[in-house]
Amino acid sequence: MDNVVTLVVLLLVVLFVVTVIIRTIRIVPQATAVIVERLGRYSRTLDAGLHFLVPFIDKVRANVDLREQVVSFPPQPVITSDNLVVSIDTVIYYQPTDPKSATYEIANYIQGIEQLTVTTLRNVIGSLDLEQTLTSRDQINGQLRGVLDEATGRWGIRVNRVELKAIDPPASVQDSMEKQMRAERDRRAAILNAEGLKQSQILTAEGEKQSSILRAEGSAQAAILRSQGEAKAITQVFDAIHRGDPDPKLLAYQYLQTLPQIAKGDANKVWIVPSELNDALKGFGSMFSAHGATPPGPDAPRPPRAPREEPRTHFEEVVLEDPDEALKRARAEAEGATRDAEGATRLGKDA
Numbered sequence: 260m261d262n263v264v265t266l267v268v269l270l271l272v273v274l275f276v277v278t279v280i281i282r283t284i285r286i287v288p289q290a291t292a293v294i295v296e297r298l299g300r301y302s303r304t305l306d307a308g309l310h311f312l313v314p315f316i317d318k319v320r321a322n323v324d325l326r327e328q329v330v331s332f333p334p335q336p337v338i339t340s341d342n343l344v345v346s347i348d349t350v351i352y353y354q355p356t357d358p359k360s361a362t363y364e365i366a367n368y369i370q371g372i373e374q375l376t377v378t379t380l381r382n383v384i385g386s387l388d389l390e391q392t393l394t395s396r397d398q399i400n401g402q403l404r405g406v407l408d409e410a411t412g413r414w415g416i417r418v419n420r421v422e423l424k425a426i427d428p429p430a431s432v433q434d435s436m437e438k439q440m441r442a443e444r445d446r447r448a449a450i451l452n453a454e455g456l457k458q459s460q461i462l463t464a465e466g467e468k469q470s471s472i473l474r475a476e477g478s479a480q481a482a483i484l485r486s487q488g489e490a491k492a493i494t495q496v497f498d499a500i501h502r503g504d505p506d507p508k509l510l511a512y513q514y515l516q517t518l519p520q521i522a523k524g525d526a527n528k529v530w531i532v533p534s535e536l537n538d539a540l541k542g543f544g545s546m547f548s549a550h551g552a553t554p555p556g557p558d559a560p561r562p563p564r565a566p567r568e569e570p571r572t573h574f575e576e577v578v579l580e581d582p583d584e585a586l587k588r589a590r591a592e593a594e595g596a597t598r599d600a601e602g603a604t605r606l607g608k609d610a
Contacts (some may be wrong), residue, residue: 357415
């Protein structure tokens, strides 16, 4: 019996010693602060490392995580200045800087930050309309961070960032905004299509204009060249006739030889004799009667004639424009017209 009591007492002593050792030795992890109270009052703050406490006198009040924390708050209904209710989600990035203040200055700093965020957000959004609320996120974030950082400073909390995760206007407003954006996109598309069609028509008209100019230039040059060729041909024939010095007999003979050719052809039903035929026959007969002989052959010698003065013909030389120069000039005019069209298009867009 005595052995059992002794064993129980020994076990109790060992358990007491182990408990005392556990309460005496305290290992604090990195980026963690431990608040220690002695007899109910704040004693000290333990940093990372090994620490020794007085058993049953020192007591650990709280463990404070010193790392930056992220907390997301549920959507909050906020009324804008134009009386529209929007739902806003916020995300807060904060970090405890004073473990003692975070423990003793406020009971629950997470809940305090949430409520302070909601009230500050309503004050900020209440002075903005819906369009400013949707387009001024950076401004709202800056105002929220400034107010929260000032209020949470005495709690030992530093607010690093405040982000608006989502801003959801009412469903009817969203539908109206989508219709407005769709109408704006359709208007821009119609304007772009009209501008493209206008530019295409201008370029097509300028191309047709320059093409017509080049065709007209080519036709004019071709006509001038044909006229010059015909003029040179006439000149050569005229000079050849005068150099051959034909007499009336030869001309009458040639006239008679040409008459059968007039009657050729299946479509010739009626043959009209020219009035000049009698004059030609008279000249031809008088030629035979004057010589009193048969008509001379082609090899018969002709009587000498007095030399005639060579006819002088003068045809004005037409100076043609170089085709390459005409093409360059037409292209320059086309480029100038294109630049004018582009300038008009830009002016229409600016207007």
